[in-house]
Amino acid sequence: MTATAVPGRxxxxxxxxxxxxxxxxxxxxxxxxxxxxxxxxxxxxxxVLLGSAAAISHAWVSRGARTGLGVxxxxxxxxxxxxxxxxxTGFPYGTYDYSDVLGPTLLGVPFLVPLAWLMMAWPSWVxxxxxxxxxxxxxxLVAAYVFAAWDVVLDPQLVQAGFWRWAHPTPGLPGxxxxxxxxxxGWLVAGLVLMTLLDLLVARTATSPRIGDTAPLLTLxxxxxxxxxxxxxxxxxxxxxxxxxxxxxxxxxALVRRR
Numbered sequence: 001m002t003a004t005a006v007p008g009r010x011x012x013x014x015x016x017x018x019x020x021x022x023x024x025x026x027x028x029x030x031x032x033x034x035x036x037x038x039x040x041x042x043x044x045x046x047x048v049l050l051g052s053a054a055a056i057s058h059a060w061v062s063r064g065a066r067t068g069l070g071v072x073x074x075x076x077x078x079x080x081x082x083x084x085x086x087x088x089t090g091f092p093y094g095t096y097d098y099s100d101v102l103g104p105t106l107l108g109v110p111f112l113v114p115l116a117w118l119m120m121a122w123p124s125w126v127x128x129x130x131x132x133x134x135x136x137x138x139x140x141l142v143a144a145y146v147f148a149a150w151d152v153v154l155d156p157q158l159v160q161a162g163f164w165r166w167a168h169p170t171p172g173l174p175g176x177x178x179x180x181x182x183x184x185x186g187w188l189v190a191g192l193v194l195m196t197l198l199d200l201l202v203a204r205t206a207t208s209p210r211i212g213d214t215a216p217l218l219t220l221x222x223x224x225x226x227x228x229x230x231x232x233x234x235x236x237x238x239x240x241x242x243x244x245x246x247x248x249x250x251x252x253x254a255l256v257r258r259r
Contacts, residue, residue, distance in 0.1 A: 032044065224248055
């Protein structure tokens with residue numbers, strides 16, 4: 001438990017909250033491949049809500065309220081901007097459209113989508129900060145790579161679930177025939193923009209870290225590597241399973257070497 005300064009008194013900050021939300025997220029993610037139909041759609045919503053809440057609560061508790069609120073606003077604005085641009089022009093992802101199952105939209109973008117960006121963006125930046133603490137350009141590159149690699153696992157799963165579809169899904173990565181290569185290029189472009197802005201935001205607003213980074217790193221590891229396992233064993237998506245492990249391998253090696 002940590003303490004946060006408040007005029008006239010000191011109150012405990014909920015340092016347990018990010019990890020508690022992360023544990024709930026992981027338990028819900030385990031249920032996804034074991035479910036089906038409308039239940040699976042509902043579980044997807046819960047995963048994204050818990051994942052975004054875990055990310056924002058960790059940014060808030062660990063780096064301060066200004067950083068937490070800043071991450072929330074920044075990622076939401078960038079996500080809606082890129083997704084709305086993609087829907088209207090096909091740039092930078094390629095041509096796609098969302099299904100009605102995702103519910104209400106803003107500028108054509110379902111509310112669930114910027115929440116998913118929140119779930120992915122903060123853990124990607126936290127990991128990059130560990131791997132490249134002294135170099136902003138390298139940190140941004142690593143964060144964008146992790147951000148895009150996460151989507152390589154996630155996107156085929158959500159296409160399979162019927163959340164969106166691609167007008168021209170090929171050519172794609174070998175073994176993935178439902179998501180085009182343009183999507184990966186688009187995520188790298190969006191990731192470079194988002195991570196540059198996120199790094200600048202944290203530099204201007206963050207306090208010294210008050211808690212460790214276990215929650216976002218656990219979220220990242222479980223959702224990518226656990227997702228790859230689910231794809232291979234339960235979801236009949238072997239291509240994205242292999243790519244998830246392959247893209248995670250350089251990051252794991254870099255973490256081991258750094259330790």
